[in-house]
Amino acid sequence: MSPSSARCSTTRGRARASSRICSPASTPSPPISARCSPPRHRGARRPLEAYGKAAIVGLNGEIEHGSGIIHNLRFGDHFRNAANATTLLPAVEKRGPAGVAFDIPLKHYTDMRIRSHHQSVEARVADAPHADEILVALAGAAQGRPQQRLAALGED
Template sequence: MNLRKILTYVEDIHAEGGRPVGPVARTAVVLAVIENPWAGQGFVTDLLPGIDEVAPQLGELLAPRVVEALGAPVEAYGKAAVVGLDGEVEHGSALIHTLKFGDHFRKAANATTLLPAVEKRAVAGGVFDIPLKHITDATVRSHHQSIEVRVPDGPRADEIVIGLAAAAQGRPQARLAPLATEQ
C-alpha cells in the first residue's frame, strides 16, 4: 500500500435546534489517501490480489485511529471510498466491501451490523457524506446520520480516499419514534 497521508477530523456539536446538546455530540472521521493499486493497468479483471494486499492494511490502520479520535465508545459507524478520476468506483468498493477491511472496525467498535458506505468517483477536494448507522441495530433511527468531509488535495486522479467515521451517539436532539411504532 502506498500511503500519501492520513487526515483526522473530530466534530463536537454543542447546540442544535437552538438548544444545548448534552453531552456534546462527537463524531470522528479518519481518512487515508492511498495510491490506487490498480492505477495505470487498464481494466483489471481480477481485483482479488490488490484486495488481499491493501484492504487488511487499511482496516488495521484506520479502525484504531477513528476509535481513538472519538475518545468514547462507538455507537454509530460508517465507511467511504472516493476514487480519483483515473480509477473506477469498483476499485474503492473492492477495498471497503470486504471483511478483510470491515472486520477491523467491527471488532474495534464491538459492532455486529453491516457498515453503511458511500462510494464515488470525484476530483480532488470533492465533498462526500459518510453515512452512519447504529453498531448493533441498524433500525435504531436516532443513529441514522451522516458527516460531510473532504480532502482538499485528494483524491488525485490515481488515488483513492478510504475513510471510517464513528459517532459516540445518535443525532443531536433526535426525537423520532422507534421504527417498531410503524409496524
C-alpha cells in the first residue's frame, strides 16, 4: 500500500504534514475543508482509490467535539468531491494525549463492496493534540492491499 494524504497543514503557524489542529472552543472560519487542497492536486502520482478520516481529541475535550467536525457534509463532501467518490468516508474518533497513535480506516472510494481497499493506516503527530485541541486527519491510498484474496462483499 502506498498511502498519500491530503497534506492539509498549519498548526500554530508551523507547517505540518497531514494534519490540522483546531480548538474545540472555536469553529474554524473558513471551514477546514475550504483551506485544504484536494489530494490529487498536491503531487499524488496516481488517482486516489481509498480514503478515510480521523478526529483525535485532546484530554480536556469530548469525542463529540471531534465527531462534530468530521461528521458533517461541509467537511466530508469536499474530500469526496475532490476524489470523485460516491461512498461514505470511513472515520475514527479517539480521545488521547499528544503523540497518541491512531488508525485511519480506508475504504474504496466508489464501491463499498471492494474488500481489497478495506484497510487502515496508522498515524501519529508527536506534539498533538494538546489537552484543548483536536487533530483532524485525512488519509488516502492509490491502491488496495497487495495480494488480497477476498471476493467482493456478497460474492462469497
